[in-house]
Amino acid sequence: MSILAWTYIMVGLTFSIYLAIAWISRVKTTKGFYVAGGGVSPLANGMATAADWMSAASFISMAGMVSFMGYGGAIYLLGWTGGYVLLALLLAPYLRKFGKFTVPDFVGDRYYSNAARFVALICAIFVSLTYVAGQMRGVGIVFSRFLEVDVNTGVLIGMTIVFFYAALGGMKGITYTQVAQYVVLIIAYMIPAVAISMMITGVPLPQIGFGSEITSGPNTGRYVLEIIDALHRDLGFAEYTQAFGPGSKSMLDVFCITLALMVGTAGLPHVIIRFYTVPSVRGARISAGYALFFIALLYTTAPAVASFARYNMINTLHETPYAEAPSWVKNWEQTGLIAWVDKNGDGVIQYGPGAPFSGRPSFTGETGELGQRLLSNTPSDNANEVFIDRDIMVLANPEIANLPAWIIALVAAGGLASALSTASGLLIVVSSSISHDLYYRMINRQASEAQRLLVGRVMIGIAVLIAGYFGINPPGFVAQVVAFAFGLAASSFFPIIVLGIFDKRTNREGAIAGMVIGISFTFLYIIQVNFLGMAPWFMGISAEGIGAVGMLLNFIITIVVSRLTPPPPAEVQAMVDNIRFPRGAGSAYDH
Template identity: 75%
Template structure:
């Protein structure tokens, strides 16, 4: 059977599974809708958290970025995994002990302020919509290549699926769907990694194959990483394993991006809310351990996939006549995510450092986008004739390695599982921010369970439509967009959560001022450097790393303003003490 037929079969089976789970998990009360009734077993919550957190950026883009950036791409590995450790140790157990539904719930009660709650829910909505843009673009990429439909149609299909299982079951349906989605995405990631590792290095363990030797061909007997260094330098790139040298990111930017991703991970509302779904503080700690274990399986495999893809990609294209180009290239060429421009008219594909043409096209789902870009721009004279979008590397890797069609289809299903699992968690954050934090906690305290549940489902529908528009008109690369979301999360939530748990004197004016200052600075810098053409003006820190500076601004403003204004009420300080003092094995206490 063809790749497309296999894709229809496997994707169809997984979608039917997700909808079946959602129907079986449908809820009729707000506790089930927002926190799955608070009774999810720790191992199931660990699986769901891993799926919720490992988005399209982790599945689709991270290995692609490492493949092209080499050592510098490990920023994403270090930042995202390190941030999860911060979340598990510093925030998750204490927030679970607090026992509410959402992050704005904690901020509003801890800082005894409706204004603080409003600022927090605005930050939650802004971060979630920024993040969901990357997920819907991931859905569009998969559909455009593997299911033979345009991106708009693919995004609409994804919107319908995620609305049905999110709206029916709320957090309960999302949780058990994400358990299934983790199983799908991890199999889709690991199976081709094992197969490709066997083909290149002879090792069935990708992590060992990545550090092993090439089994056959002109590089047989040489270490794979040594070979990649030579390939890169021969093509004019920095050595694959080099750090902070020519062609690599400066050390200050690497540090800023890593800190930003760490703090952003610990401040992501859709991940934090997962720890409200377990029955106890002890359950929160255990589920955090499981989640880190399940996340580690994918994250230790990603560098190996990146290295294998780099090796196969260059070997299959560079110096080859276009007339004999492998079928995978022409398949992806139709999506506009890879392109070749014959600068010297010799019909041979040449891959070198640098862009083949000025600028970088924004892929909107129209297959002619990149072709129009090539027509309307004079090619550069740097010798590079190939354009390859980093987002396709994981999806194209099985085709590049000539794996069976069912493996290619499984990877497509895995990419959809990663994008949809995170999208559903983000959509619930948006819906709960409006229906619970805004409507119930501020506007109408007398709202019935039925009214709150109905509004929550309506808001999921509204959020799905807006997210779909982001998928059709994406603002950038999946991992880059997600990195910006992490910047906004690190500069808004992480400082006020950290201080709210560990510093009794953090007060209402400090928290409000800190969130506005931190997120305002970060957002302004991103707009200036991303959309207004300004060069990075703060020590050369890129917009993807500026959230670390925004976090420091937030911390400083919160501390200074808190010290200059009245301390929190005694009842709030007592609440902080009771939340912080570990009574880990018992059931969580609501305050």
């Protein structure tokens, strides 16, 4: 059977499973809709959190980014896992004990202020919407690459599926489909990774394999990383494992980016609200452990995939006559993810540092005498002749390892699972921010259960439409919005939630001042650097890392202003005492 036929079967099968789960777990109460009834087992919540967290970018792009960055890829590997330690130790157990539905709920109640609640809900919506646009685009791209449909049609199919199960089942439907999506995506990621590791080193565990010896070819008996470093030196790249040096980020910048991503992770509303769904404080503590364990399976495999891909790519491409290049090179050239421009006219592929031409390849539609697709781009003056899209490192793996067609189809289903699960988790945040925090808490306190559910479902519909719009008409700055999401989460929510739990003296005035100044500083800095083309003026820290500075600023301002203004009322201080020990957590209650 062809790859295409298998892909239709795999995608059709997994989508049917998601829809069936959604139908079984449909809900009739707001508690079911916002926190899945508070009865999700910690293990299931761990899996759902992992799927919620790992987006299309983690599944498809991350190994590729690490592959091109070498050591520098650690900012993503560490930044997107280390935040869970902060969550487990500083936030999850206490927010669970607090036991409301959303992050703005906590901010509004702890700081006895609707202004604080409003600032928090605006941040939650902004962060989640920027994030979800990228996910819908991811769905469209996977559809177009594997199912040969138009990107926009893919986005529409994705929107329909997500709307169906998110509106029907709310948080409950989302949680149980995410569990299924985690299983699909981790199997799809691991099989090709294990196969590649076996092929190159004979070691089935990729985590060990990329520190092992090569077992075939001219490099037999030498370490994988040692050979990659040697290939890099020969081609004029910095060594793969080298940490700092010319052309790489400064140590301070790496430090700040890692910190901003970690703290941002712990402050992202769609991650935090997952811990409201477990039945107890104890459940919240261990659930964070399960979540990180499930995430770590993929995040420790990705750097191995990255190294193997780097080794394979340089070995199979550099100084290989185009006519003898393996078939996966030509297959992916057809999709435009690989392009070759024969600068010196020798019919042999040369690879090296620098871009072969500026921008993405634009094909003329004609083919050269060797069958390569010709380009209209003006070649740059370096010796590199190859354009490689970083996504190919994961997508082409099964073909490089000669795996059967059904596994290639499974990778497509895995990519879709990762994008859909993250999109649905974000949509419930947008919906609950408006229907619960804004409509019910601030506009209509008398709303009935049925009215609130209806508003929640309508808001999911509107959020899906907005996300779909941005998926079809992507803003030119999708890459930069990631800096926004993490920077804003780090500089707004994290400090005031932590202080709200650990410092009773922190009051309304301090929290609002801290949030507003932390966000404004981070927001303006990112705008200046990413959109107005200013040099990163604060100690050379890039836009991605400035959230760390914004967070420190927020901490300092909140603490100082709180000390200069009256302490919070006695009942708020009693509430803080109450959330500090687990007994009596019950399930999340309505209010």
